[in-house]
Amino acid sequence: MYRTVQQSLLAHIQALLAQKYDVTLASLAVEQPPSIALGELALPVAFELAKRLRKAPRVIATELAVELSASLPEGVASVEAAGAGYLNVRFDRAAIARDVARDRHADIGGAGFKLVEHTSINPNKAAHIGHLRNAILGDTFQRLLRPDSYKRGYEVGVQNYIDNTGVQVADVVVGLMHLEGKDLASTRKLLDDLAAQGKRIDYYCWDLYARVSQWYTADPTQLDTRKQLRLATLHAIEHGGNEIAEVADLIATSVLRRHLETMQRLSIEYDFLPRESEILHLHFWDAARQLMIEKGVLYLETEGKNKGCWVMRRAGSEAQEGDGPDEDAKVIVRSNGTVTYVGKDIAYHLWKFGLLPGKDFGYRKFHEYPTHTCWISTDKASEPGHMVFGRADAIYNVIDSRQNDPQTQVVQALRGMGFTEEADRYTHFSYEMVALTPRCALDLGYTVSEEDQKKPYIEVSGRKGFGVKADDLLDQLIAAARTEVDSRHPDLSEEERGTIARQIGVGALRYFMLRYTRNTVIAFDFKDALSFEGETGPYVQYAIVRAANIFRKAGTTAEASLAAMESLSVEGFLDGEEGSAVWETWLLVSKLTLMIEQCISTSEPAYLSRYAFQLAQQFNNFYHRHHILNETDPGKRALYLATAAVAQREMIRALGYLGIEAPERM
RNA sequence: GCGCCCGUAGCUCAGCUGGAUAGAGCGGCAGCCUCCGAAGCUGUAGGUCAGAAGUUCGAAUCUUCUCGGGCGCACCA
Numbered sequence: 001m002y003r004t005v006q007q008s009l010l011a012h013i014q015a016l017l018a019q020k021y022d023v024t025l026a027s028l029a030v031e032q033p034p035s036i037a038l039g040e041l042a043l044p045v046a047f048e049l050a051k052r053l054r055k056a057p058r059v060i061a062t063e064l065a066v067e068l069s070a071s072l073p074e075g076v077a078s079v080e081a082a083g084a085g086y087l088n089v090r091f092d093r094a095a096i097a098r099d100v101a102r103d104r105h106a107d108i109g110g111a112g113f114k115l116v117e118h119t120s121i122n123p124n125k126a127a128h129i130g131h132l133r134n135a136i137l138g139d140t141f142q143r144l145l146r147p148d149s150y151k152r153g154y155e156v157g158v159q160n161y162i163d164n165t166g167v168q169v170a171d172v173v174v175g176l177m178h179l180e181g182k183d184l185a186s187t188r189k190l191l192d193d194l195a196a197q198g199k200r201i202d203y204y205c206w207d208l209y210a211r212v213s214q215w216y217t218a219d220p221t222q223l224d225t226r227k228q229l230r231l232a233t234l235h236a237i238e239h240g241g242n243e244i245a246e247v248a249d250l251i252a253t254s255v256l257r258r259h260l261e262t263m264q265r266l267s268i269e270y271d272f273l274p275r276e277s278e279i280l281h282l283h284f285w286d287a288a289r290q291l292m293i294e295k296g297v298l299y300l301e302t303e304g305k306n307k308g309c310w311v312m313r314r315a316g317s318e319a320q321e322g323d324g325p326d327e328d329a330k331v332i333v334r335s336n337g338t339v340t341y342v343g344k345d346i347a348y349h350l351w352k353f354g355l356l357p358g359k360d361f362g363y364r365k366f367h368e369y370p371t372h373t374c375w376i377s378t379d380k381a382s383e384p385g386h387m388v389f390g391r392a393d394a395i396y397n398v399i400d401s402r403q404n405d406p407q408t409q410v411v412q413a414l415r416g417m418g419f420t421e422e423a424d425r426y427t428h429f430s431y432e433m434v435a436l437t438p439r440c441a442l443d444l445g446y447t448v449s450e451e452d453q454k455k456p457y458i459e460v461s462g463r464k465g466f467g468v469k470a471d472d473l474l475d476q477l478i479a480a481a482r483t484e485v486d487s488r489h490p491d492l493s494e495e496e497r498g499t500i501a502r503q504i505g506v507g508a509l510r511y512f513m514l515r516y517t518r519n520t521v522i523a524f525d526f527k528d529a530l531s532f533e534g535e536t537g538p539y540v541q542y543a544i545v546r547a548a549n550i551f552r553k554a555g556t557t558a559e560a561s562l563a564a565m566e567s568l569s570v571e572g573f574l575d576g577e578e579g580s581a582v583w584e585t586w587l588l589v590s591k592l593t594l595m596i597e598q599c600i601s602t603s604e605p606a607y608l609s610r611y612a613f614q615l616a617q618q619f620n621n622f623y624h625r626h627h628i629l630n631e632t633d634p635g636k637r638a639l640y641l642a643t644a645a646v647a648q649r650e651m652i653r654a655l656g657y658l659g660i661e662a663p664e665r666m
Numbered sequence: 667g668c669g670c671c672c673g674u675a676g677c678u679c680a681g682c683u684g685g686a687u688a689g690a691g692c693g694g695c696a697g698c699c700u701c702c703g704a705a706g707c708u709g710u711a712g713g714u715c716a717g718a719a720g721u722u723c724g725a726a727u728c729u730u731c732u733c734g735g736g737c738g739c740a741c742c743a
Contacts, residue, residue: 614690
């Protein structure tokens with residue numbers, strides 16, 4: 001509702017400015033006054049106009065207030081000049097509250113297919129906390145976009161790109177075949193044995209990957225031989241149709257299934273898993289190469305250090321007209337004819353926007369979620385019933401900030417090819433890494449150098465096997481929650497307690513990853529991550545449970561409490577000092593759509609987690625201030641019940657978008 | 667060397683499309699469970715917003731420079 005009133009007010013003022021002063025402003029700043037006593041909205045527009053109109057801000061504000069008062073927009077009670085020239089707006093509290101109770105709100109959504117890509121973990125090791133941040137950010141964002149019962153939303157597809165033919169997979173294959181002397185058959189047996197013992201293949205690979213990485217450089221006399229072995233393995237995997245490639249596929253697919261399980265524990269699901277093997281075998285690059293040459297962004301370098309390579313100019317250096325070769329250009333095709341990572345990525349992104357004529361993946365069913373199918377790419381014919389993904393109007397790539405440069409290269413290529421609209425709708429959803437505090441690393445038993453101990457944080461490294469695995473962290477969180485639940489609810493069944501503990505653990509984890517803004521490095525520490533108090537997911541869950549307890553004890557429901565608002569005269573109850581405190585809860589509650597819009601337009605889910613916390617804090621405040629069940633005035637009691645109901649409703653919704661469930665009890 | 671990001675309370679972070687007195691959590695101190703669950707609430711202490719100059723009626727927020735920290739700058743992916 002907040003957004004609805006704000007919009008109509010701004011439209012009113014724009015019209016007024018045009019009519020009275022003959023000015024149009026590109027955008028109007030709106031804020032909230034420092035105190036609710038001053039009103040619900042404040043506009044500093046008079047300051048902006050002061051110079052232009054050669055009048056004191058206060059005078060302009062007063063004039064505007066008079067004009068606006070003549071015909072107030074819906075939901076607005078009064079407008080007045082305040083301070084040095086602010087235009088303060090007071091809401092019609094009773095009317096707004098009634099609308100909020102009725103769940104009137106602005107809609108969110110529009111046309112166009114939005115493709116969100118996240119997770120994209122190399123399928124050669126267990127997921128760690130860095131991957132968790134990626135997946136949780138992407139999944140939350142996807143929830144904000146999707147159609148649901150609250151909003152119209154956008155058509156959305158969620159992809160998880162699988163680099164099943166890269167060096168990281170090759171490394172694990174080298175480990176299996178050369179360090180452990182396995183072949184296809186014994187690798188199969190390994191998988192069966194691990195499964196029988198209830199062990200995780202991704203954990204096994206975690207250790208193996210770290211071992212191989214060390215092994216490559218362990219013996220100086222073997223450096224070249226091992227490097228060659230690594231390269232030969234990679235090429236065999238890329239080429240396909242041999243035993244090495246089969247081992248790689250077996251491992252990559254098994255690890256991928258584990259990743260899907262890990263993510264599903266966190267309510268994270270995917271629609272499609274495009275794999276690099278198909279990008280290779282279906283020759284996406286050939287089509288892209290031809291297109292790039294046609295459009296003039298890719299050219300053969302004939303001189304200098306990049307002689308014999310097909311290169312592309314870097315972003316920001318296109319004005320260069322000099323004679324000599326552009327030494328700064330990015331190599332796309334090596335002199336040996338193979339394509340680089342950025343080249344393949346350009347081809348892939350042309351496909352995402354439907355710009356690769358005649359090229360699409362084959363689609364095969366891979367995993368069934370309760371409500372939908374997850375598809376995977378294949379170079380064979382498609383199974384029926386699949387969705388088509390390569391036709392995006394806008395894309396969001398959740399990729400950490402270390403890939404800023406290559407991402408910029410891809411956008412630059414699109415722009416250079418004349419696909420400027422696509423380039424404009426390409427969002428690199430960038431975020432900073434999750435690192436470990438030195439203290440945390442020591443606690444985990446890693447050896448930390450003197451130098452590293454002085455740093456604020458240490459980068460996680462799969463190659464070194466240095467990091468916290470996603471499943472381990474989740475297990476710990478759930479166990480900690482379980483201990484609490486067991487002591488608080490010995491009466492509940494084993495299964496119920498398990499469910500609640502899982503909801504709390506997931507809530508704590510997802511909230512932890514979402515409370516930091518994207519460009520903040522998270523220095524991970526168990527003490528912070530395992531906290532259930534203060535600004536955490538469980539704090540919000542607890543507020544929801546409290547509200548539920550009130551309805552139970554009052555012998556009513558949230559729905560009935562909201563319906564009661566229809567016949568309730570709240571006119572006096574939301575004013576004055578005491579009423580204002582209650583009103584502030586309603587006002588905050590009315591801002592959900594505004595928050596979601598903000599999260600979408602800035603690609604920043606952290607605003608919503610903050611909002612959820614603020615709601616819970618506001619509700620807890622209200623809860624301690626007004627003892628609802630002891631309230632003897634029936635009008636007040638009804639209003640308080642409705643207050644708890646709207647607060648609970650929006651807390652549940654906000655948590656829902658964050659991918660966090662609200663437990664019945666906790 | 668070049669590019670991007672960051673520097674706000676003891677610690678971890680919000681605030682950064684310029685706007686009224688710079689906020690929250692944790693930690694500290696002092697309180698609140700015969701009363702809707704204390705995973706909670708109240709009060710209190712704590713800040714030259716890294717530093718300097720500039721733009722502006724107004725700067726934590728915009729510009730430039732300096733200092734400090736991080737991450738990128740491959741014919742790796």
